[in-house]
Amino acid sequence: MATINFGGVEEKVVTREEFSLEKAREVMKDETIAVIGYGVQGPGQSLNLKDNGFNVIVGQRKASKTWDKAIADGWVPGETLFEIEEALDRATVIQYLLSDAGQIAVWPTVQKYLKPGKALYFSHGFGITYKERTNIVPPKDVDVILVAPKGSGTSLRRMFLEGRGLNSSYAIFQDATGKAFDRVVALGIGVGSGYLFETTFKREVYSDLTGERGTLMGCIQGIFAAQYDTLRENGHTPSEAFNETVEELTQSLMPLVAENGMDWMYANTSTTAQRGALDWWKPFRDATKPVFEKLYKEVAAGNEAQRSIDSNSQDDYRVKLDAELKELRESEMWRAGTAVRKLRPENN
Numbered sequence: 454m455a456t457i458n459f460g461g462v463e464e465k466v467v468t469r470e471e472f473s474l475e476k477a478r479e480v481m482k483d484e485t486i487a488v489i490g491y492g493v494q495g496p497g498q499s500l501n502l503k504d505n506g507f508n509v510i511v512g513q514r515k516a517s518k519t520w521d522k523a524i525a526d527g528w529v530p531g532e533t534l535f536e537i538e539e540a541l542d543r544a545t546v547i548q549y550l551l552s553d554a555g556q557i558a559v560w561p562t563v564q565k566y567l568k569p570g571k572a573l574y575f576s577h578g579f580g581i582t583y584k585e586r587t588n589i590v591p592p593k594d595v596d597v598i599l600v601a602p603k604g605s606g607t608s609l610r611r612m613f614l615e616g617r618g619l620n621s622s623y624a625i626f627q628d629a630t631g632k633a634f635d636r637v638v639a640l641g642i643g644v645g646s647g648y649l650f651e652t653t654f655k656r657e658v659y660s661d662l663t664g665e666r667g668t669l670m671g672c673i674q675g676i677f678a679a680q681y682d683t684l685r686e687n688g689h690t691p692s693e694a695f696n697e698t699v700e701e702l703t704q705s706l707m708p709l710v711a712e713n714g715m716d717w718m719y720a721n722t723s724t725t726a727q728r729g730a731l732d733w734w735k736p737f738r739d740a741t742k743p744v745f746e747k748l749y750k751e752v753a754a755g756n757e758a759q760r761s762i763d764s765n766s767q768d769d770y771r772v773k774l775d776a777e778l779k780e781l782r783e784s785e786m787w788r789a790g791t792a793v794r795k796l797r798p799e800n801n
């Protein structure tokens with residue numbers, strides 16, 4: 454394990470150089486990995502594992518669209534694609550990739566197949582950390598491990614196909630066999646992680662829930678909407694407001710941040726822009742900091758977890774989520790976005 458200095462703080466990471474794909478395959482050579490659930494992470498992780506040469510099967514409800522998607526992706530019913538119970542039975546490693554609410558519903562079934570020595574793998578610290586709310590308490594004689602890709606399963610697969618790797622965190626909650634470290638790292642490499650950084654189940658879920666509600670998704674949409682509306686209210690056209698709020702950020706400036714950091718992106722803009730951005734980032738930080746503090750408290754208290762359990766356990770949760778996504782999609786800002794994307798020369 455390498456120790457890397459992240460901005461002055463030493464942390465342990467596992468890279469592909471020190472834990473090679475060959476070593477990962479060797480660790481997992483006698484294991485049957487069952488990926489349970491074929492939503493967003495399921496396809497990314499199972500297909501990457503398969504292409505990396507691991508012995509992997511998929512468990513999914515038969516009467517579902519995602520069963521058909523699994524077949525379309527090359528999984529073969531009765532050979533590599535099974536009903537959930539059959540996959541659980543065949544598994545030595547259970548990759549529990551149902552939605553977090555689905556994991557609560559199916560837990561009594563999973564428990565039946567957690568024979569001594571098996572490994573139970575999560576991609577989120579949710580079920581274990583909020584056990585009072587989820588009732589997910591594994592027996593003591595199985596390994597309980599986590600690999601949490603820091604991005605969408607769609608990106609995990611796309612980056613794998615491009616020869617890149619999404620970073621993941623890893624954690625061990627329970628090492629019953631003495632093999633938990635080798636198993637978790639081998640699986641992390643197998644699913645296509647670029648490198649793995651160490652965490653705990655609790656730290657993973659607290660940071661993940663904060664991030665997705667914050668700058669990654671909730672906050673960014675909120676800031677986009679506030680700026681877009683301000684520009685529109687002051688007489689700017691939709692195309693101008695969208696370009697100045699979203700399109701320039703995703704197409705021109707964020708790739709520069711990704712490549713070499715914020716100061717480098719700033720340095721590649723005008724001195725006028727630099728002056729203004731350097732003056733205004735602190736007022737924006739100060740305005741949003743109380744919201745982030747409130748958000749973190751809600752996450753740590755378990756209220757965000759409970760809210761997502763309550764809403765996503767309902768039979769019609771998909772229909773309701775889809776209706777809320779439609780509202781976003783049909784807002785003027787994102788309809789303007791559709792028109793703007795069509796005008797990108799590469800889309801013509």
Ligand SMILES: NC(=O)c1ccc[n+]([C@@H]2O[C@H](COP(=O)([O-])OP(=O)(O)OC[C@H]3O[C@@H](n4cnc5c(N)ncnc54)[C@H](O)[C@@H]3O)[C@@H](O)[C@H]2O)c1
Pocket residue numbers: 490491492493494495513514517519549550551552553554555556558559576577579601602603604605606607
């Ligand atoms: N979506 C991501 O890219 C992402 C990224 C990192 C971590 N995670 C974590 O990975 C795990 C899986 O997330 P996801 O977004 O891929 O899940 P998802 O919401 O896409 O659902 C996955 C599967 O769960 C099944 N399912 C839901 N309820 C069920 C039930 N009651 N019985 C049987 N099957 C049921 C669905 O059919 C689907 O195939 C979660 O713990 C999530 O927090 C997700």
Ligand SMILES: CC(C)(O)[C@@H](O)C(=O)O
Pocket residue numbers: 603604605606661665669
């Ligand atoms: C992709 C995300 C937002 O990082 C993940 O945490 C999720 O829940 O889907």
Ligand SMILES: [Mg+2]
Pocket residue numbers: 661662665
């Ligand atoms: Mg998440």
Ligand SMILES: [Mg+2]
Pocket residue numbers: 602603604661664665
């Ligand atoms: Mg996340």
